[in-house]
Amino acid sequence: MKAVHFGAGNIGRGFIGKLLADAQAELTFADVNQPLVDQLAHQQSYQVNVVGKDARIEKVSRISAIHSASPDAIRQIAQADIITTAVGPQVLEKIAGTLAQGLIARYQQGNNQPLNIIACENMVRGTSQLKQHVMLQVPEEMQGWMEQCIGFVDSAVDRIVPPGEAANDPLDVTVETFSEWIVDSTQFKGELPHIEGMEPTANLMAYIERKLFTLNTGHAITAYLGQLAGCKTIRDAILNPDIRQIVKAAMEESGAVLIRRYAFDPEQHAAYIDKIISRFENPYLHDDVERVGRQPLRKLSDGDRLIKPLRGTLEYGLPHQNLLIGIAAALSYRSEQDPQAQELATMLASKGIEQTLRDVCNLQDQPKVVTQITNVYNTMQHQA
Ligand SMILES: NC(=O)c1ccc[n+]([C@@H]2O[C@H](COP(=O)([O-])OP(=O)(O)OC[C@H]3O[C@@H](n4cnc5c(N)ncnc54)[C@H](O)[C@@H]3O)[C@@H](O)[C@H]2O)c1
Numbered sequence: 094m095k096a097v098h099f100g101a102g103n104i105g106r107g108f109i110g111k112l113l114a115d116a117q118a119e120l121t122f123a124d125v126n127q128p129l130v131d132q133l134a135h136q137q138s139y140q141v142n143v144v145g146k147d148a149r150i151e152k153v154s155r156i157s158a159i160h161s162a163s164p165d166a167i168r169q170i171a172q173a174d175i176i177t178t179a180v181g182p183q184v185l186e187k188i189a190g191t192l193a194q195g196l197i198a199r200y201q202q203g204n205n206q207p208l209n210i211i212a213c214e215n216m217v218r219g220t221s222q223l224k225q226h227v228m229l230q231v232p233e234e235m236q237g238w239m240e241q242c243i244g245f246v247d248s249a250v251d252r253i254v255p256p257g258e259a260a261n262d263p264l265d266v267t268v269e270t271f272s273e274w275i276v277d278s279t280q281f282k283g284e285l286p287h288i289e290g291m292e293p294t295a296n297l298m299a300y301i302e303r304k305l306f307t308l309n310t311g312h313a314i315t316a317y318l319g320q321l322a323g324c325k326t327i328r329d330a331i332l333n334p335d336i337r338q339i340v341k342a343a344m345e346e347s348g349a350v351l352i353r354r355y356a357f358d359p360e361q362h363a364a365y366i367d368k369i370i371s372r373f374e375n376p377y378l379h380d381d382v383e384r385v386g387r388q389p390l391r392k393l394s395d396g397d398r399l400i401k402p403l404r405g406t407l408e409y410g411l412p413h414q415n416l417l418i419g420i421a422a423a424l425s426y427r428s429e430q431d432p433q434a435q436e437l438a439t440m441l442a443s444k445g446i447e448q449t450l451r452d453v454c455n456l457q458d459q460p461k462v463v464t465q466i467t468n469v470y471n472t473m474q475h476q477a
């Protein structure tokens with residue numbers, strides 16, 4: 094099996110690339126970070142340090158790496174059996190051009206072998222969005238062939254992988270024991286590839302929303318409240334009893350929506366939340382609130398982890414006080430390193446909180462909620 098993985102970052106090396114390598118795939122990482130590409134291509138291996146219960150060091154070897162915008166990338170796409178990505182939601186559009194060129198080359202070579210493309214990003218149906226970007230860049234005559242040979246497979250991916258400690262080999266990654274990669278079995282072309290750790294389901298939406306609107310909702314709120322409380326890491330933040338209470342309650346609020354929407358068992362869902370909180374507490378992971386809070390405009394957008402669960406509570410008439418606190422905390426997030434945090438601060442200064450909420454979170458139709466979040470936000474600013 095020939096595999097190309099776009100994005101040799103934390104989750105790329107620490108999870109998806111690792112599973113592909115374990116499945117004996119001929120694995121090529123494609124990335125824009127040239128020093129990273131050079132080191133991977135030179136070393137052809139790296140270590141995954143699994144920390145916590147069942148701690149172990151696992152080696153990934155016999156891998157190669159190329160620049161993702163190079164002619165090599167196009168050649169590899171033309172020959173691949175599986176392509177995965179972990180580049181960040183906003184980058185999918187950027188790699189669509191290279192993917193389209195690779196698919197055009199594949200078509201011209203008469204390669205009719207099935208190829209499955211799986212975006213492993215924290216977003217709802219990211220691969221379907223990638224497909225739309227790619228489809229815009231392939232000629233009309235290829236569309237029937239694409240439908241027959243190219244699978245665009247949505248997925249949900251879960252493993253906490255913070256950036257490695259500076260003292261280590263920069264290629265090494267530190268990961269938690271827990272991992273989950275769920276793919277939509279209905280979208281594959283050809284036979285489902287056997288990759289240990291990749292779980293097919295015909296009910297993907299339930300899993301995507303369960304993960305994004307529980308783990309990522311709670312994670313983001315932990316980060317944003319953590320920053321307000323002066324905490325550097327997610328562990329420090331979740332060990333603060335006030336933050337922990339709000340985070341857990343916010344996950345329960347979004348959980349009530351998920352239980353209603355997907356008929357999850359309430360007891361199992363409560364256990365899922367408790368397990369997630371224990372993962373945030375992991376003493377072996379150093380996860381900065383700035384990594385988890387990164388790109389607040391994305392996290393405050395209407396389809397993402399804060400507003401979509403809030404919308405669910407409004408739809409079903411369920412409580413949402415703690416989600417509102419989380420949203421107000423997200424609006425309070427500041428980071429000099431993060432262009433989206435800078436843009437958010439500029440918007441708040443120029444438009445004010447209410448207009449920012451309407452524009453960023455698309456809450457024009459919810460004046461009462463806008464007022465409630467505004468009140469919480471203003472109180473937070475006075476306390477800070
Ligand atoms: N780290 C985690 O805990 C985790 C867990 C689950 C899902 N995710 C998701 O995985 C994705 C990546 O997250 P990450 O934490 O690994 O980020 P990261 O920044 O560590 O890795 C992203 C990689 O993509 C590369 N990249 C950027 N533009 C590119 C391009 N045009 N072509 C190829 N490569 C490009 C970057 O150079 C970087 O190496 C995000 O969508 C994130 O939400 C992350």
Ligand SMILES: O=P(O)(O)OC[C@@H](O)[C@@H](O)[C@H](O)[C@H](O)CO
Binds near residue numbers: 252313384
């Ligand atoms: O990657 P983001 O920016 O969407 O979210 C930050 C973290 O919540 C996220 O990376 C988690 O660590 C991950 O989703 C765990 O599976």
